[in-house]
Amino acid sequence: MISVLNLNVQHRGAMSGVLTLGSLDPAFEGAPAVDGPVQLDLRAVDFVEPAGLCGLAALLELLTQRTEHVSLALSGRNVAAYLERMDFFRLFGGRVEVHPDVSSLEERERHNPGTLQELINFHTEEEIPRIINRISEILKGKEYLLRERVAICSTLSEICANAAEHGTSSFGAFAAVQAYNHIVSGSRRAGEEVIISIADGGPGIRETLARNPQYKDHTETDNEAIRHALEMGVSSTGELGRGGGLTLVAQISARSGGSLSIRSGAGRVTVYRDRKNSRNVPPFPGTFVRVSLPRHAAEDRP
Template identity: 75%
Template sequence: MKTQLELNVSSRGAMSGVLTMGSLDPAFAAATGVDGGPVALDLSTVEFVEPAGLCGLAALLEYLCERCEDVSLALPRRDVPAYLERMDFFRIFGDRITTNADLESLGERRRHNPGTLQELVNFHTEEEIPGIIHRISEILENQGYRLRERVAICSTLSEVCANAAEHGVSSFGAYAAVQAYHHIVSGSRRRGEEVLIAIADGGVGVRETLSRNPKYAEETATDNDALRHALEMGVSGTGEIGRGGGLALVAGIAARSGGSLSLRSGKGRVTVYESRKNSRNVPQFPGTFVRVSLPRTAVSSQQETKG
């Protein structure tokens, strides 16, 4: 008998029809109970996929493909399959899952590089990271970010990716995806630009990584405790000088721009905004997940151009 995994795709508001990481929570909760038989995931209500949803879906499918004899994906017959093809999703998973999408016709579509996205990329080693970071820098430059902004963002994201490669020791390593948008930016109703960055790995998670350092024993009682501590400067599982700044710096950069950083691992999730830090319990995530929102309102972009 086929196990049907459910989604929680919002049907109202600005996030209506959008596949986010949170949309996959019911599927992740049920995935821990799969018994090796066929599994189906229904994405027919999805109208739009953001990078976080794409990386989350990749991590979920990696988890399922290792444990199930057959994994099927039902997609809407609209723009979503074309977007997934453009983001290289089917190049990675096309031979590993069954789907109702016509992959042959999708593969024949003309592709172009709009300068606003980094396709879904799978990486395992630090040697692969410079290419990812270079692409992120290009996207930021295309969106008008100044050199010093790009250097700050990319240097810290490089450490986040390095953490994913180092601690994401699993069969699939880590995934990253990036896209820039022109829409209503996060946290406000002002129109502007926003760059969304998502990174997911299949490693042991933040709590176990930090618990290897004895001085963090009191800070890792729960997954959320470990996540909040990991967002402080200088905190790393290795204890090496110069490590442990990436997450804190990226969170600060995102918050100052009116965006956010969301860190998820195990059953915890912590999101950092400009003036607050929220944590909540969520279904088990097999590894560590980072989502960064970097918005720029039209007003701030014009002010920086004049400066």
């Protein structure tokens, strides 16, 4: 008998039909009980953002460790075509069965619109420059200034390095990036937004910080550990010059009216310009980072 894991996809508002990381919460909650064939029902999904893509990849890595029979149920061809364009089936096609069949999509001619970094799986720091260079190209194409690109890419490089270092599971880490011609967060005024998502399968922030005795009082909960990790200079090693990536990315995204969301273990902290929101969530197998970098239309910029 096939177990079915459903999603929590919004049916109204700006995020209607969008696969986000939060959409996958019921599936992450049900994943530990899977002990046989399982199907993930994505038929309510009309659109996939990078956070949903990386979250889906991490979820499937978790499920394929528990059973050899994992399938996806999709509705229509638009979502399937996007997943193919983002190299999802290149990474998972041999391990996950898809309904309906999408093999014909692989024969399509594709072009690079210059607005996305396909889903990429990485394990070592040597693989990171290619990811960062692609992010820089996307930001340049969206007319981010050189100083903005340098600040963003240098701090994201540290986050990717952390993901590679702590991604001790067999799947390592995933990253995906896309630029949009509309604002999907923040003020929602006309403009553009770049979404960057990075997920690793490591032990998580709480366990990592707990290795350093000086942070013992800040790791009682996952949310407390995430909040502490957002402070400048905090790292598990205590090395000088480490532990600034998350703080700087939070500052950069906040200045642009965007957000930084970090999920690890059963905690999630989202940083906006004037506040931090914490909430308890179903456990995530590692650490997840989502960065939103909006830009208003040229006539609205200072």
